[in-house]
Amino acid sequence: MQKERPADVVGFYCGLTSTMERIWQLAKFYYERGIITIAGGWHAHYCPEETLNHHIDIVVHGDGEIAIQQILTVFKDVKPFNNIAGISFLDGTQVKTNSTNTISNMLEVDLDDLPFSDFGLLKYIKEIKVYPIGRIRGCRMNCEFCSVKGKPRWANSQRLFETVNLLVETRKAKSFFIVDDRLEEDREGTIEFFRLISEKYGNCLSFTVQSRLEASKDDELLDVMKAAGVGTVCIGYESPDKLDLKAMRKGYHQLSDIINWTEKWHQKGFRIHQMLIFGYPPKEKGESSSVKKMIKSFKTLIRATHPESLQVLHAVPLVGTDLRQRLEKERRLFPLEVVPWSKYDGNYICFLPDNMTLEEAQEIPMMLMNRFYDPMGWSRIVLRTIVFPVDYILRGWQKWHHGWYGDVVKYGGHLLITRWQRRQKIPDFLEKLKQYEAR
Numbered sequence: 001m002q003k004e005r006p007a008d009v010v011g012f013y014c015g016l017t018s019t020m021e022r023i024w025q026l027a028k029f030y031y032e033r034g035i036i037t038i039a040g041g042w043h044a045h046y047c048p049e050e051t052l053n054h055h056i057d058i059v060v061h062g063d064g065e066i067a068i069q070q071i072l073t074v075f076k077d078v079k080p081f082n083n084i085a086g087i088s089f090l091d092g093t094q095v096k097t098n099s100t101n102t103i104s105n106m107l108e109v110d111l112d113d114l115p116f117s118d119f120g121l122l123k124y125i126k127e128i129k130v131y132p133i134g135r136i137r138g139c140r141m142n143c144e145f146c147s148v149k150g151k152p153r154w155a156n157s158q159r160l161f162e163t164v165n166l167l168v169e170t171r172k173a174k175s176f177f178i179v180d181d182r183l184e185e186d187r188e189g190t191i192e193f194f195r196l197i198s199e200k201y202g203n204c205l206s207f208t209v210q211s212r213l214e215a216s217k218d219d220e221l222l223d224v225m226k227a228a229g230v231g232t233v234c235i236g237y238e239s240p241d242k243l244d245l246k247a248m249r250k251g252y253h254q255l256s257d258i259i260n261w262t263e264k265w266h267q268k269g270f271r272i273h274q275m276l277i278f279g280y281p282p283k284e285k286g287e288s289s290s291v292k293k294m295i296k297s298f299k300t301l302i303r304a305t306h307p308e309s310l311q312v313l314h315a316v317p318l319v320g321t322d323l324r325q326r327l328e329k330e331r332r333l334f335p336l337e338v339v340p341w342s343k344y345d346g347n348y349i350c351f352l353p354d355n356m357t358l359e360e361a362q363e364i365p366m367m368l369m370n371r372f373y374d375p376m377g378w379s380r381i382v383l384r385t386i387v388f389p390v391d392y393i394l395r396g397w398q399k400w401h402h403g404w405y406g407d408v409v410k411y412g413g414h415l416l417i418t419r420w421q422r423r424q425k426i427p428d429f430l431e432k433l434k435q436y437e438a439r
């Protein structure tokens, strides 16, 4: 890429902890060629020293849109950049941070002032089928494991509507993923946005969104979402276990509520992508249920809520979260030499488990997903296709398509998981953990 389109300055997004080692590799490549390297995102914000010691010249705290303009201006005018607010850099071997590096006083842009994203700048734009768009940053909830911080703020709904119009007109976009963590954070704005969409496009466009489970109590919101073409809702259920949910500060803990709210999403015709965390560390030692009981409660939840797709991950103690602080205090975190950042993607255990062996903790989430993503799904796809004419007459297109789509997702998920498992060296990983535990 550097040969094809040489860069003078390179920016790295460090919001995903599991990508840090790869970022360091790439940063080294550019740094050694005298190219300015800039990093932003939560990981770099919380670990400026580590980031700056891996071939990054400048760490930007807070919204990068302000700092990047100033950095590029001083770079162009060949001036020192150390007067720019909200950045960290190395002064000799010392990390120097220019003000505004805490959550409460980080630099914030007015989101209505930002230019529209220019997807045309992306090299592989033709391969994009689903366009990521959004207008909300921050979250007012306070889940223990979550790295989304800061008082929520948003651009107005008209702006997001114009973003969609632009993408439809210039790129013939049809499918969108709204990246906002909780689209109901600004309920009125969200209702207004979907109303504008349905007035102009009916339900010809398709949207995937992220929401809290209990948002299904809001009929007006769900109706307007459905009318505008929202098909799939990604929901962090996290766990069926009361103690897990309390430790997470999830804000609800009754299984009956979870089932009722799910029912509502389904009744309104939404598909649910369910996200769960297995093996969450309890607040008090010995407080968690037995491993058998936990597996059973997860299976019961999945059966009772019958999501269309499922993700079961490990708890990830990301930097900057209260969960990481708690595990650090309890001295349960594996050191980075044993579990490096690249394993912080939810598929590996990063701390000593409670009430279960290392093998159980590592393997149960995948076992639950393997059970859900059925290898025999392909036979049901064939069967449903054969009986389509009869099923269409008897039950109608909607019901036939719902079942057929579910089987395609389940079989596709099975293929993905199998491929992932083949590539990973889980026994080697577990061996390393055992050696560490035995020290």
Ligand code: SF4
Pocket: 139, 140, 141, 142, 143, 146, 147, 148, 181, 182, 212, 236
């Ligand atoms: S998990 Fe979701 S609801 Fe909880 S703090 Fe994060 S974004 Fe907010």
